[in-house]
Amino acid sequence: MKALFLTEPGKTEIREIDRPAAKDGEVILKVGRVGFCGGDLNGFRGLFELQEYPVVLGHEVGAVIEETGAGVPDSFRAGMKVTVYPYLNCGTCTSCKKGRPNACQDNKTMGVRRPGAMTKYITVPWQVLFSSEQLSLRELALVEPLTVGFHAVNRARICAGEKVAVIGCGIVGMGAVAASVSQEAEVIAVDIDDSKMEIAHKAGVAHTINTKKADLHEALSEITKGEGPDVIIEAVGNAQTYRAAVDEVAYTGRVVYIGYAKKPVEYETGMFVRKEIEIYGSRNCEKDVDFPAAIAYLEKGKFPVDDVISRVVTLDEAGRALAEWSENPGPITKILVDTEA
Helix, strand or coil: CCEEEEEEEEEEEEEEEECCCCCCCCCEEEEEEEEHHHHHHHHHCCCCEEEECEEEEECCEEEEEEECCCCCCCCCCCCCEEEECCECCCCCCHHHHHHHHHHCCEEEEECCCCCCCEEEEEEEEEEHHHECCCCHCCCCCCHHHHHHHHHHHHHHHHCCCCCCEEEEHHHHHHHHHHHHHHHHCEEEEEEECCCHHHHHHCCCCCCEEEECCCCCHHHHHHHHHCCCCCCEEEECHHHHHHHHHHHCCCCCCEEECCCCCCCCCCCCHHHHHHHHHEEEEEECCHHHHHHHHHHHHHCCCCCCHHHHEEEEEEHHHHHHHHHHHHHCCCCCEEEECCCCC
């Protein structure tokens, strides 16, 4: 069967691999939809330090159970629609021992440090499956990237009525937008693309700022009456937005970083102290918290699914689509690969 490999920075290749068999405790999934994520893009560009080569890409999965192995509970059965928790933790590092395996020091994500899902069939342990009969395969493929934003909102301890700015409205940022709106915060979406601003409005934000057209500081000051947002979530990953989060957040506010800045970032560190701000990193998601929350949110039908899916391609077209995304990333929110086509 065909699989899409990232073979080295800037190069992908369709290769033939064997169809897997289910071991005890495993299920065979027939993959239907797989999303490209920002990590795939950075891996393609050679900018993701965790990316290994060559590897089958893909960890945002919408699939159907094809077959179950011995020892799989009866609650998982052939024909059930599922998505996959794609992270594998070591269980022994400091993070794991503290009950935070999402920050495992030896985390192995599908499509990054072990084979991914951009192929026809994969096997996974039943414990990593989440099902929803209400959601389509394309919606299930959106669950994992949304959970990353949901986790960031949990890290920020967002409360009803707080002003929350989300910088970057790709799919992960949209997860942070959705979770913040769900917490009844007053959400400010920040991006450089008007089409993403429109999507954010459909997801329930109160304000949008296109920083190509407006000064970020002036716009945030007007919205917050000069105080700054209570929380800023950075979902871009560049030096300018990293600094802006600290500069613009309110005194005693919270900053959460999801994006990976590709170069060292210089700060005016006095801002940390004078404002007495809290700064958090946010990595991956919590399996038993964020996956159920994102699924329940999507099941309410309030998320603009059609709008965030920028493009759907076949497996044969996927490598070219990734290269085109690398050349022009701005307009893209989510590319899905249809492995059934």
